[in-house]
Amino acid sequence: MLAPVPVAKGGAITLFVPAQTASGVWEVYNVAGQRVSSLSFASGTQAWDTQPVSPGIYLVHVKVAYEKGGGGEAWQKVAVVR
Numbered sequence: 851m852l853a854p855v856p857v858a859k860g861g862a863i864t865l866f867v868p869a870q871t872a873s874g875v876w877e878v879y880n881v882a883g884q885r886v887s888s889l890s891f892a893s894g895t896q897a898w899d900t901q902p903v904s905p906g907i908y909l910v911h912v913k914v915a916y917e918k919g920g921g922g923e924a925w926q927k928v929a930v931v932r
Contacts, residue, residue, distance in 0.1 A: 852866075852928065860900060865891070865896045867894055872916060876911065880908055881906065908929075
């Protein structure tokens with residue numbers, strides 16, 4: 851889960867990660883398809899600082915692997931506003 855969406859420029863979007871997550875990565879892309887941020891993580895919450903990016907629409911791709919096997923991935927649209 852990502853929150854808050856939308857977020858003010860200079861704020862942070864928090865990714866809430868289930869405790870049983872062994873590893874994961876989230877990548878942020880602009881509408882031109884360019885990756886603007888990437889973060890590897892394990893369980894716990896993670897944050898994406900929006901300060902370096904311009905206001906606009908971004909696509910967030912999250913991919914996780916769980917400790918007991920399996921995993922998943924999802925895309926979410928995020929708006930960064932002034």
